[in-house]
Amino acid sequence: MEALAQQAARLWGFAPDQIRLAARRENIVWRAEDGSGAFALRLHRPGYRNAAQLLSELRWMDALVQGGLNVPRPVPSRAGTLVEAVGDTLVDLLTWLPGRPIGMQGQLDVTDRVGLCCNLGALLARLHDISDGWTPPPDFSRPAWDRAGLLGDRPLWGPFWDNPGLTAAQRATLLAARAKADAHLAAIEPGLDYGLIHADALSENILIHDDALSLIDFDDGGWGFRDFDLATFLMRFLPAPDYPALRAALLAGYATRRAVDPGTLDLFILLRALTYPGWIIPRLHEPGGAERSMRAITTALPLAEAYLDTP
Known part of the structure; x- marks a missing residue:
């Protein structure tokens, strides 16, 4: 190499x-x-x-x-x-x-967690605004995190319901959540904010330098629902005690662009979680693959179960 x-x-x-x-x-x-x-x-x-x-x-x-x-x-x-x-x-x-990641593996290595989330929301809003003001060339080719890319027969990151670590009951749960979410998204997608997104705004891909934030690693960036960018960041902090404050701050920062519907954001947090059991399938043979697969499953399943329990 x-x-x-x-x-x-x-x-x-x-x-x-x-x-x-x-x-x-x-x-x-x-x-x-x-x-x-x-x-x-x-x-x-x-x-x-x-x-x-x-x-x-x-x-x-x-x-x-x-x-x-x-x-x-x-x-x-x-x-x-x-x-x-x-x-x-x-x-x-x-x-x-210049700078360092704001955190690793779902951690935030900063003193002002709420302030950082507010600034990140504003940064994502600027990303989406600038992207909307740019006209891609005719040969522009990037993946689409659309309904088919998230929930279709061949999702971008693979069929999450086929992860070999799933039991038959767990697979049935993910398939039921997939069917419900597909119908849900089909009903609301005409009114959603859609365009170019980063699609991987994890703490590892957000740098801080002199209190300013920057984004790196656009490898998965493409067309998608803008709430997916917000959901990607928030999903890892669901267990954090201050999650409600982090979420509120992120949305307050993003409000420079538009208000975010809480229910729609919850849907995209589920959809983000569902991608990972599929993503890990071709990487199971890599060091730590089995452990990462189990984390993906244990994150996605409770969200899927809670979603199925909602009206």
Whole structure:
């Protein structure tokens, strides 16, 4: 992998001693540095995104930068392209943003949790506003977190009801919740706020620097319901004692764009939770896969049961 990274780095003019491994997640990220600053060299998981999808992601991010949002800026290679290929691995380069994640794995490593959530709500509102003001090119290609992408026969993150860790009764519960939620969403979707969303606003993907927030990792970004962005952040904090205050602050910050219906937000928190038992299926063989699958199931099931118990 190091040889692959060095080969990729040369496409942007970096020497082998100018890069170092920064993160292994969905993508493998190397930090590259030269006299002009620091950059994130992303080696994408083969098969997860194609070149057209990555180019669309980068063009969208550039539009957000031009709109004044603090997100990484795409950097062309020496050949002038935003996406390069090294064998079957697609690579790109982004500016490295200063700061640290606001937390990891459902934790908030900040003193003012409520204030942070208010600021994050305002940031997500700006993301959606700037995105609505941008006209994507005709060949723009990003995944759709629409009703089919969340609840259809082939959801974006896989058939969550087929997770092998589910008992027959648990699978039946998720299928019943899926059917009810599909009918629910079909009834209300014409009136919902829909457009480009980040789709992965976890605490790991939100940086703080000098009290300012920024978003990274747009890998799952695409078309979707705007409440899904809010739900993605909130879902991990459901067990927190101050969850009601965090939720209220997030919605107060987002109110610069529009008011959020509480019932609709609850639906999208359920839909967000349902995605994870599907997401983990092809990753069960990876270290920690079984434990992550169990966490996904134990998060989704109570929400599904509570949803089925509501009128």
